[in-house]
Amino acid sequence: MARVVRVAVPNPLRRWFEYLPPAGDPGTSRLRPGMRVKVPFGGSVRIGVVLETGAEPEIDPGKLRRVAECLDEEPSIPPPLLRLLTWAASYYHHPIGEVFRTALPAGLRRARREGPAARAWRLTESAATSGSLPRAPRQAALVAALENAAREGGEPWLDEARLASIPNWRPAMRALARKGWVEPLVVAPAQAAGGAAQLAAPNESQAQAIEAIASAAGTFQAFLLDGVTGSGKTEVYLTAIDRLVRDEGGQALVLVPEIGLTPQLVARFREALPFPVSVMHSGMAAGERLRSWEAARTGASRVVIGTRSAMFAPLARPALIVVDEEHDSSYKQQEGFRYSARDLALMRGSIERVPVVLGSATPSLESIHLVAAGRCRRLRLAERARGARMPRILLHDVRGQPLAAGLSERLLEAIDERLQRREQALLFVNRRGFAPVVLCHDCGEAIECRDCDSRLVLHRADRRLRCHHCGAERGIPVGCAACGSSELVSVGSGTQRLAEGLAERFPSARLLRVDRDSTRRRGSLDRIVRAAREGSADILVGTQMLAKGHDFPRVTLVGIVDADAGLLSPDFRAPERVAQLVTQVAGRAGRGTLAGEVIVQTRRPRHPLLIALASDGYPAFAAEALAEREEVRLPPFARLVLLRAEAPARATSAGFLATAREIAVELPRPGVEVMGPVPSPMERQGGRYRAQLLLRSASRSQLHAFLRPWVERIAAVRTPAGLRWSLDVDPIELG
Numbered sequence: 001m002a003r004v005v006r007v008a009v010p011n012p013l014r015r016w017f018e019y020l021p022p023a024g025d026p027g028t029s030r031l032r033p034g035m036r037v038k039v040p041f042g043g044s045v046r047i048g049v050v051l052e053t054g055a056e057p058e059i060d061p062g063k064l065r066r067v068a069e070c071l072d073e074e075p076s077i078p079p080p081l082l083r084l085l086t087w088a089a090s091y092y093h094h095p096i097g098e099v100f101r102t103a104l105p106a107g108l109r110r111a112r113r114e115g116p117a118a119r120a121w122r123l124t125e126s127a128a129t130s131g132s133l134p135r136a137p138r139q140a141a142l143v144a145a146l147e148n149a150a151r152e153g154g155e156p157w158l159d160e161a162r163l164a165s166i167p168n169w170r171p172a173m174r175a176l177a178r179k180g181w182v183e184p185l186v187v188a189p190a191q192a193a194g195g196a197a198q199l200a201a202p203n204e205s206q207a208q209a210i211e212a213i214a215s216a217a218g219t220f221q222a223f224l225l226d227g228v229t230g231s232g233k234t235e236v237y238l239t240a241i242d243r244l245v246r247d248e249g250g251q252a253l254v255l256v257p258e259i260g261l262t263p264q265l266v267a268r269f270r271e272a273l274p275f276p277v278s279v280m281h282s283g284m285a286a287g288e289r290l291r292s293w294e295a296a297r298t299g300a301s302r303v304v305i306g307t308r309s310a311m312f313a314p315l316a317r318p319a320l321i322v323v324d325e326e327h328d329s330s331y332k333q334q335e336g337f338r339y340s341a342r343d344l345a346l347m348r349g350s351i352e353r354v355p356v357v358l359g360s361a362t363p364s365l366e367s368i369h370l371v372a373a374g375r376c377r378r379l380r381l382a383e384r385a386r387g388a389r390m391p392r393i394l395l396h397d398v399r400g401q402p403l404a405a406g407l408s409e410r411l412l413e414a415i416d417e418r419l420q421r422r423e424q425a426l427l428f429v430n431r432r433g434f435a436p437v438v439l440c441h442d443c444g445e446a447i448e449c450r451d452c453d454s455r456l457v458l459h460r461a462d463r464r465l466r467c468h469h470c471g472a473e474r475g476i477p478v479g480c481a482a483c484g485s486s487e488l489v490s491v492g493s494g495t496q497r498l499a500e501g502l503a504e505r506f507p508s509a510r511l512l513r514v515d516r517d518s519t520r521r522r523g524s525l526d527r528i529v530r531a532a533r534e535g536s537a538d539i540l541v542g543t544q545m546l547a548k549g550h551d552f553p554r555v556t557l558v559g560i561v562d563a564d565a566g567l568l569s570p571d572f573r574a575p576e577r578v579a580q581l582v583t584q585v586a587g588r589a590g591r592g593t594l595a596g597e598v599i600v601q602t603r604r605p606r607h608p609l610l611i612a613l614a615s616d617g618y619p620a621f622a623a624e625a626l627a628e629r630e631e632v633r634l635p636p637f638a639r640l641v642l643l644r645a646e647a648p649a650r651a652t653s654a655g656f657l658a659t660a661r662e663i664a665v666e667l668p669r670p671g672v673e674v675m676g677p678v679p680s681p682m683e684r685q686g687g688r689y690r691a692q693l694l695l696r697s698a699s700r701s702q703l704h705a706f707l708r709p710w711v712e713r714i715a716a717v718r719t720p721a722g723l724r725w726s727l728d729v730d731p732i733e734l735g
């Protein structure tokens with residue numbers, strides 16, 4: 001019986017493909033799972049990943065084609081990562097070839113492994129047993145140098161920088177490599193090796209958390225590090241990493257939100273930990289990314305810090321996974337392969353048998369629920385590490401009050417006080433630009449985007465109107481398109497208008513604006529944050545970019561200009577996001593020795609969730625919000641799947657979803673509710689009509705048992721021209 005190779009080939013079909021082993025390769029193939037192969041596919045050649053070798057064919061082997069070429073010496077994807085990705089393809093019902101393509105760095109999606117040149121060398125195991133080199137003094141000197149490096153307790157290798165002190169080392173090293181005494185490896189650049197970690201002495205609750213994590217070494221255990229802002233979670237990660245990476249000889253994977261991956265954070269890790277730290281994010285150049293990937297795969301880098309996609313970093317000896325700010329929505333990929341890196345972290349931890357630490361000052365309701373269900377252990381840091389007090393949150397009712405550029409008299413006075421005392425104030429608005437809406441004063445008609453159900457935002461600096469959804473822009477019209485009136489007024493408040501209003505009121509105050517417009521240039525957020533910390537601004541005005549991670553010791557007032565927009569959003573997660581944002585922004589206040597105050601302007605001062613948050617803090621809010629979710633059977637008390645469709649014509653997307661619904665109704669679906677189809681909350685975007693069908697079930701297994709045949713049948717439906725559909729398992733936004 002012929003044995004075949006199963007390969008994940010990038011293409012939209014939800015299955016693997018079978019091939020015969022490469023020509024001239026007998027039954028004992030050198031192919032192993034996780035290796036990249038070139039395979040014929042239709043009329044083209046594609047690069048896939050071997051899932052299985054020596055499988056029984058499902059198709060007549062006489063009809064199968066051969067693997068054209070094996071591209072790897074060693075698997076690009078180590079076995080545990082292969083299991084994770086295979087699991088993810090089935091859990092998210094996404095084409096397996098696309099899942100692997102998403103996971104691989106761009107440099108490995110091409111045939112030529114444009115591998116980074118080796119930058120370091122280490123002794124192999126056979127070197128130790130191979131005797132001496134009396135006739136090759138230069139080789140002997142290299143071996144001695146490598147042995148020394150291993151003995152000194154640092155990294156057991158030498159990089160080119162250190163080898164440079166040995167004259168003519170390259171030919172000698174090549175000779176050793178031919179004998180199998182040394183092997184090349186890729187290391188993260190510019191790394192000090194050895195030495196002691198630079199860590200703060202932990203306080204009592206930090207020490208308890210570190211102990212709990214370290215004692216879970218070598219087993220899967222989920223932890224929720226629930227620590228108020230400024231409680232020293234980062235220090236806990238660092239010490240736990242130091243323990244697990246040093247003592248267990250392992251590697252740590254640290255995920256941070258997109259906005260959290262700043263040069264300061266990376267510098268903090270590099271300065272604190274005496275191990276090679278490498279960085280991985282999607283904005284890196286392909287070569288750089290490939291170097292980090294290889295360094296992780298070979299074990300040369302001991303700590304990998306990255307954003308969402310770093311969840312797919314191959315690790316030679318994983319010891320710990322950390323997800324910082326685990327509630328952050330950037331962990332969910334919102335297009336293509338819609339995975340949640342936070343959820344995958346838990347699955348990866350259980351496959352790799354390592355502890356997983358989810359950290360946050362504002363844990364997701366999912367995580368709080370996991371703790372309640374006994375599947376995650378909560379580690380609490382209730383106090384700020386430097387003893388600073390948590391700020392008070394005041395709900396300020398602005399109904400019927402005069403507002404200047406969106407600011408109430410109460411908030412303006414509070415700002416004035418800070419200016420007098422030479423402290424800083426931070427004002428937070430949801431929206432960049434000048435004003436969210438331009439209205440006709442005579443008929444009330446708003447200027448909307450031609451292609452989206454969305455109003456254009458006025459950006460006054462260049463006098464343009466922009467759509468924040470599709471990016472369309474236009475000049476300010478001379479008159480109202482509906483009634484012809486020339487009286488157009490701008491209402492609402494964006495960062496620009498707020499900054500202008502403040503400049504008028506406090507002409508001598510130094511203002512700093514932080515939003516996507518003001519930080520478009522690379523590294524600019526960093527510069528602004530540094531300027532703010534160094535005290536070269538009195539008032540900071542910003543969007544949520546300012547909410548995370550930054551530490552501004554002189555900020556003692558945080559003003560949240562408008563909490564209502566978030567509360568009124570139709571999305572069931574909106575209140576959770578508002579509460580997280582308010583708490584995170586509030587966490588910027590009073591981090592130094594100065595106490596802080598937070599003023600939240602609202603027209604809904606009796607909103608029960610807002611009251612719980614203001615008077616008893618985030619845990620109280622979370623308890624109430626969870627009770628509400630349970631009552632209405634929403635996550636984490638139910639599982640959701642959203643089928644989205646969009647097309648240039650409304651009828652096309654509606655028709656497709658109606659068919660999907662019919663298929664669902666024909667299938668057995670115990671415990672699964674089918675809701676819709678309905679138009680999406682923003683029905684028109686970029687000129688396309690969007691609609692959705694929602695599935696809900698209390699049981700994950702029942703839901704997935706239904707999904708498999710359903711998705712298969714939907715995928716077989718002949719889709720009309722222009723229609724695009726996608727499946728979102730565990731969506732974080734219902735729009």
Ligand code: ADP
Nearest residue numbers: 200201202203229230231232233234235385386
């Ligand atoms: P979080 O990540 O929880 O918001 P950080 O880890 O950024 O908090 O810590 C807040 C501040 O407290 C940082 O400046 C940090 O250096 C300091 N810090 C944390 N733990 C300690 C400690 N045990 N002793 C002294 N300072 C600490």
Ligand code: ZN
Nearest residue numbers: 440443480483
């Ligand atoms: Zn009008």
Ligand code: ZN
Nearest residue numbers: 449452467470
């Ligand atoms: Zn638009």
